[in-house]
Amino acid sequence: MSPNQIFILLIIIPPAFFQSARGKDCVCDLKNSEPAFPDHKLTKVEATAKQCIRTITSEKMMEMDILVLGLQQRITQLDENMAKLENEDNSKLYGAVSMRIIDLEIAEIQNLLDKLNATTKGYNHLSIQTADQLEDMKDTMEDLEKFDNMQVVKKDRENQRYKKQLEECKDELEATLPPPTVLPGRCGLGRLVKVAGPRTYSLTVYSTSYTYGAWGRDVNPAPGDENKYWLVVLYTSNVYGNFIRQYSTLSTFLLNIGPIDTYIAGSNPTTNTIQGPNMVMYANALYYNCYNSYSVCQFNMTTKSVNTVALPSDTGYSSKFPFAHLGHTYGYTDMDFVTEESGVYVIYATTSNFGNVVISKVETSTPPVLGQTWSTSLHKRTVTNTFMVCGVLYATRYLDKETEEIFYSYDTKTNKERYDLRIHIKKMQANIQFLNYDPRDHLLYAYSDAYIVTYELVFQ
Known part of the structure; x- marks a missing residue:
């Protein structure tokens, strides 16, 4: 470790969760149960490193070289004067003068030797002192590296337990059950009765810069x-995107460690650009609305090739039939791609179906093809988002800034529709631009005003 290297250690201290009840409310107090990070040790290491930099400079290291050079010059001059003295008559005045000059030069040489000895001793002492300081800095940094307050697995288990207790507390206070939904008829999950959470709630590395994404x-x-x-973030006018960022785990995602970017197009907007925030990843391919068209794009993450399949020519695109509510329109959300247990579906609207929602199965071959299609009576502009579970389409609507409601379902097996569902989703931000269900963990993944959020689906 060199003296001009300063190390900075980042420690993330997770909160501990505690449950309490105040009247008819359930709260969760966040308290730090871990010891504080010893930042004074890190400050001391930084100060020591800066002191080493100030002490050991190139100018100071040149001081010994200058003394040695001066000593060499004096000795050379002394040799020349001694040669002159040997050729002179010692009985004359000139010999006495030369001897005096030689005495003075010997005195100066002795003075330079004294300075050189003192400098050598000083640098030996500085070398020993610096070595000790560097060893202390190394030991301190090793101690700081061992100061691990994350304890990810342990704390995650504790947090899940506290969250479960908090949800049970809320269930007891509510004392009312949500109405049952349509039976999926497959997958063995039963009826969807509740959306719990959020389970995850965090900003991305882009902070609040991009409110539309997936x-x-x-x-x-x-x-x-x-x-x-x-x-994927839509960083061009909240409409277009041209690259996918991937992370190896959720932890690396939240901490922005080791992201890998894969580009679909060189710029926006252009051919194959992602249009709108509703997209999904299935079998190493991203499915999304192709730029300025009524086509489905399939981007292979390995080969980086794009294949397309066209929807009916009267399909709405470029904000003709977007998701919306009375106070807001979610631009360029004409096509919503969703996943469930059997694969990928695309949700859209056509003029022949009077702007109502149409569901089409996307067969994920290369190139993709459209499979079975269902027409519904649900007008797309009354919906804020959709997702599917076990062949059942669910639609949400905006109630207020804090609540989204699952109000509609369509069972593709029985062709039955319902408009009387009242399952609430607690929002952390006012709008949800992206919503999709993952059958692997039964979570809803949401992109909400630049925040990434997950919710747990609870089945009866």
């Missing part, structure tokens, strides 16, 4: 990619 996991991953997470 994220999640590959629903049908390749072996070894089961824990990967992907993220």
